Amino acid sequence: MDYLIFLGSARDSTPPRPARLGARVAAACCRLVIARGHNAQLIDPLDFDLGGVFKPHFAYAPGKAPEALDQLAEAILVADGYVMVSPEYNHAMSPALANLLNHFGxxxxxxxxxxxxTYSAGQWGGARAAMSMRGFLSELGCLPVSAMVHIPKAQEALAEDGTWVAEPDSWDGYIGRTLTQLDWWAEAAKRQHAEGKAQTTEAFAQDPSQRNAP
Structure with missing residues (x-):
């Protein structure tokens, strides 16, 4: 399987400390996905210059979109599934993650x-953001699996390289439950695509009005 691991943080400075706590979480996810025999590609918002004015990828004329957006659009299209890593902002998902995902139909x-x-420096692990992400990701068409991951006090749970500070087997098993569900659904969806039983939706390919009722 080919998975994209989206890092929902564009923070590159302090405070708060440690900076880019989400990078540790994303590294752990990449490591665990690879350990299961799959490919994992990290998608970091800092790798994309999205400019000051929002213009989604689908709004560009063919061949006119920034190269980085074109490459990400293709990676999203061919991937078998996605892991969305986000902190919590005002009980909602990361604005950096939402902004990046909103560039694509x-x-x-x-x-x-x-x-x-989800993760946090405090005790809740971003659980409230996770609930809002369910609706967002469902609207994108990549329905989230039921098992979610919440990592409280991530700065204490994870070292800078994305390895667990303590109880690695317990943490791996906790995240493994979610990845097992992701694998199951990704394998099923890939088989359906291979057999021609699933077609990508034409809704919202170029303009939001394409999903309007007649």
Whole structure:
């Protein structure tokens, strides 16, 4: 399987400390996905210059979109599933993650699964953001699996390289439950695509009005 691991943080400075706590969580997810025999590609918002004015990828004329957005659009299209890593902002998902995902129409994500992984420096692990992410990801067409991951006090749970500070087997098993569900649905969806039983939706390929009722 080919999975994209979206890092929902564009923070590159302090405070708060440690900076880019989400990078540790994303590294852990990449490591665990690879350990299961799959491919994992980290998608970091800092790698994309999205400019000051929002213009989604689908709004560009063919061949006119920034190269980085074109490459990400293709990666989203061919991936088998997605892992969405996010902190919590005002009980909602990361604005950096939402901004990046909103550049692409639902047809690129459609009929594939996603996994929700949230974290925090405090005790709740981003659980409230995770609930809001369910609706967001469902609208994109990459329905989230039921098992979610919440990592409280991530700065204490994870070292800078994404390895666990303590109880690695317990943490691996906790996240493994979610990844097992992701694998199951990704394999099923891939088989359906291979057999021609699932087609990517045409809704919202170029303009939001394409999903309007007649």
């Amino acid at each position: 639902a047809s690129r994500f459609a009929f594939k699964p996603s996994a929700i992984v």
